[in-house]
Amino acid sequence: MFSAINAYSTLPAYTQIENHVQFAIASGQLKEGDRLPAIREMAERMSVNPNTVAKAFRTLEIRGYIVSRRGLGTVVNDGAYEACRAESRKNVIGRLYEVVGEAKAAGFNQKELKQVLRACLEDGGGLYAQMPDNLLKI
Numbered sequence: 320m321f322s323a324i325n326a327y328s329t330l331p332a333y334t335q336i337e338n339h340v341q342f343a344i345a346s347g348q349l350k351e352g353d354r355l356p357a358i359r360e361m362a363e364r365m366s367v368n369p370n371t372v373a374k375a376f377r378t379l380e381i382r383g384y385i386v387s388r389r390g391l392g393t394v395v396n397d398g399a400y401e402a403c404r405a406e407s408r409k410n411v412i413g414r415l416y417e418v419v420g421e422a423k424a425a426g427f428n429q430k431e432l433k434q435v436l437r438a439c440l441e442d443g444g445g446l447y448a449q450m451p452d453n454l455l456k457i
Contacts, residue, residue, distance in 0.1 A: 322339070339446060342403075435454065
């Protein structure tokens with residue numbers, strides 16, 4: 320569920336971690352009351368400094384998605400599913416809208432955009448996976 324971050328991404332590592340957790344909640348992979356890995360364990364899994372994970376967890380806690388209890392660990396908060404789902408949907412649609420605008424400004428036509436989108440959907444690349452070279456050949 321929590322794969323390594325992409326060091327080549329334009330997003331900082333802590334934001335990628337926030338998104339991994341938020342998307343796991345929004346997709347139902349993490350449910351209310353589920354325990355998240357400890358900060359050190361998550362840092363090892365994602366090959367980052369524990370402070371990076373701690374920063375991501377603090378932000379997620381401020382947003383109300385998770386709750387940390389000393390001695391009990393960090394769990395998904397009540398009501399997090401609906402909040403994460405709504406926020407994720409809003410952000411993804413907003414980014415898609417921007418990307419389509421950029422593509423149109425760069426001269427892509429509708430057929431090319433559909434080909435690229437179809438290839439991206441079929442490739443099934445994971446969150447923050449590196450783009451396969453074959454997409455540039457479309």
